[in-house]
Amino acid sequence: MNSKIRKIKNLRLFLLEQIAGLSTKQLNAVRVMSNNNIIWNIAHLIAAQ
Template sequence: MSTKIEKIKNFRLYLLKQIENLSTQKLNKIPSGYKNNIIWHLGHMICAQQNMCYVKAGLPIAVEDKYFSPFLSGAKPESII
């Protein structure tokens, strides 16, 4: 189990490394022809992991709903993060 958790941790650290030099403006920019931005996609990846690991197992999510619901499939950015 710890190997799987380590993989999730390493992937999240990798994602953070990829965006560390991006401004808030760049993270929140929605490119023409798209519905979402970079920061929304990062939130969506965490939401998807919570959904697969907790919700589908019948367990409560490990984050507050305000960090979960806005990133469900079909959602779109409602504000600047």
């Protein structure tokens, strides 16, 4: 497997592991002093790849 693809795959697996225990409410909550929720941030990371 290509090195870049492997890195992208590993990052995506890491992100999934980090959010595995969070509820939909937690994923969609916008924290104080922040403009975006966790889902938006993860989608932005994936789109930027």
